[in-house]
Amino acid sequence: MGYFIESLAQIIGREPKRPANDEISIKVQEIHKYKKANKITLVKLEAERKANRARGEASRWLKRRWAVLISVNLLFVVSYYFDIQLLEGALTASRFVGFHMADLNSSLQVMLAFKHIVLNLMIGTVTVFILWLLLGGRTFCSWVCPYHLLSEWAEKLHLWLVAKKIIKGYTFHRGVRTFFYLVFAALTFITGYTIFEAISPTGILSRALIYGAGVALLWVLFLLLFEIFISRRAWCRYVCPIGMTYGFVGSMSPLRVVYKPELCFFGGDCRTVCLVPHVLDSTIMGRARDEIVPIGADCTRCGMCVDICPASALKFEIKGIGKAFDEPEEKNTARPE
Ligand code: SF4
Ligand code: SF4
Numbered sequence: 001m002g003y004f005i006e007s008l009a010q011i012i013g014r015e016p017k018r019p020a021n022d023e024i025s026i027k028v029q030e031i032h033k034y035k036k037a038n039k040i041t042l043v044k045l046e047a048e049r050k051a052n053r054a055r056g057e058a059s060r061w062l063k064r065r066w067a068v069l070i071s072v073n074l075l076f077v078v079s080y081y082f083d084i085q086l087l088e089g090a091l092t093a094s095r096f097v098g099f100h101m102a103d104l105n106s107s108l109q110v111m112l113a114f115k116h117i118v119l120n121l122m123i124g125t126v127t128v129f130i131l132w133l134l135l136g137g138r139t140f141c142s143w144v145c146p147y148h149l150l151s152e153w154a155e156k157l158h159l160w161l162v163a164k165k166i167i168k169g170y171t172f173h174r175g176v177r178t179f180f181y182l183v184f185a186a187l188t189f190i191t192g193y194t195i196f197e198a199i200s201p202t203g204i205l206s207r208a209l210i211y212g213a214g215v216a217l218l219w220v221l222f223l224l225l226f227e228i229f230i231s232r233r234a235w236c237r238y239v240c241p242i243g244m245t246y247g248f249v250g251s252m253s254p255l256r257v258v259y260k261p262e263l264c265f266f267g268g269d270c271r272t273v274c275l276v277p278h279v280l281d282s283t284i285m286g287r288a289r290d291e292i293v294p295i296g297a298d299c300t301r302c303g304m305c306v307d308i309c310p311a312s313a314l315k316f317e318i319k320g321i322g323k324a325f326d327e328p329e330e331k332n333t334a335r336p337e
Contacts, residue, residue: 003293003294003296004251006296007251007279007294007296007297007298008248008251008297010278010279010296010297010298011244011247011248011251011296011297011298012175012177012178013173013174013175013176013177013178015174015278016278016281016282016287018286018287019287019289023289024286024288024289025289025290025291027291028261028288028289028290028291031261031262031291032261032285032286032288035264035266035285036285048265048310048311049267049269049310051310058307058308059307060303060307061302061303061304061306061307062302062303062304062307064303065142065143065302065303066149068143068144069142069143069144069145069146069148069149070149072087072143072144073144073146073206073209075087076088076089076090076091076094076206076209076210077209077210080210080211085097085098089101090203090206090207090210090211091103091144091145091146091202091203091206092106092197092200092202092203092206093106093124099124099127100123100124100127101124101127101128101131102121102124102125102127102128103128103242104125104128104129104132104242104245104246104249105196105241105242105245105246106194106197106203107121107124107125108185108245109184109185109188109194109196109197110194112185112188112189113188113189113191113192113193113194114192115189115192129249132246132249132250132253133249133252133253134253134254134255135253135255135301136250136253136255136256136299136301137246137247137248137249137250137251137252137253137297137301138243138246138247138250138297138298138299138300138301139246139250139255139300139301140242140246141236141242141243141246141275141300141302142275142300142301142302142303143301143302145202145242146202146205146206146209147201147202147205147220147223147235147236148236148300150201150205150220150224151224151227151233151235151236154224154227154228155227155232155233157228158227158228158229158232159232161228161229167229167230169230169231169232170230170231171231171232172231172234172237172238174237174238174278176238176239177237177238177239177240177241177243177244178244180238180239180241181241181244184196184241185241196241198216199219200240200242201219201220201223201235202240202242204216204217204219204220205217205220223235233275236275237275237276243298243300247297247298248297250297250298250299250301251297253297254318254319254320254321255301255316255317255318255319256294256295256299256301256316256317256319257294257295257299257301257303257305257306257314257315257316257317258292258293258294258295258314258315258316258317258325259280259282259283259288259292259293259294259295259313259314260291260292260293260313260314260315260325261282261283261288261291261293261313262291262313263311263312263313263325264283264309264311264313265310265311265313266283266284266285267310268283268284269305269308269309269310270283270304270305270308270309270314271283271284271305272308273304273305273307273308274304274305275300275302276296276298276299276300278296278298279295279296279297279298279299280295280305282295283313283314292325294319295314301316303316
């Protein structure tokens, strides 16, 4: 299955599969064989992890991302309070220096509710579609969505509680997100109301920040408590249709993360930090098929895997413009001569 189709299948819930031997390129088979035979893993990996932390690279993208996320959301607040008309509205529908912007998922919901194409929404929808197509689709999640930030903090607490064996984390089949997607679409179509908008923590938080807190924040609190005590990142992983919509957009995006097995130590650090670890299946020893593997469209381009990888085996790339791995290499000698 090609990367594109596989990526779409994973968005709707398909689990990644180990490739058959004849699907793996000869060069990558050699790399895997060499690394297995030479046991190039733990000692070197630990040294690189330490060096990575010392260089401050383990949180480079995280700091940038949080700065952007907080700035975008503050811009709404500042524009509203000082009436400077820079960024008006909220995340679901806004105007940026006069340009209409409409969140893709909200537009879909409105059109389903009205049962026809709402022309007034089209300009804003197309603008936002092009924007996120260029920027990576689910980039919206990790670089803009206010719930993502709270959920990241809740996740830290969840992982700490699990590590201390105070709670046990539960996972569910990712296909339930597709089920919820269809349920929300069907309910909207049948009732004529954009039901998801009422319970979307993205919209609730965005409006609360701008216009003030409301009782709907209790729902957001419930979601966060569920993620802390029951299931890690449950809303984004198993429910939110916004993430799914932007995932489809991201499948066509030139901005992506790519993986190079030649540099990898197979320590799996990337998968432990990732919101959507299924997209990093190729980083498991024996799973990569090519020397450079594009990471699937469900990836939020958060950069956590890029930050944490001690071997620089994951990088951002703009397809057709910049090669991700063309800088001098460097610290990882874990490859066949
Ligand atoms: S999946 Fe939904 S709630 Fe989660 S970060 Fe994306 S838009 Fe926000
Ligand atoms: S693959 Fe990397 S960049 Fe993409 S969501 Fe996972 S950690 Fe973030």
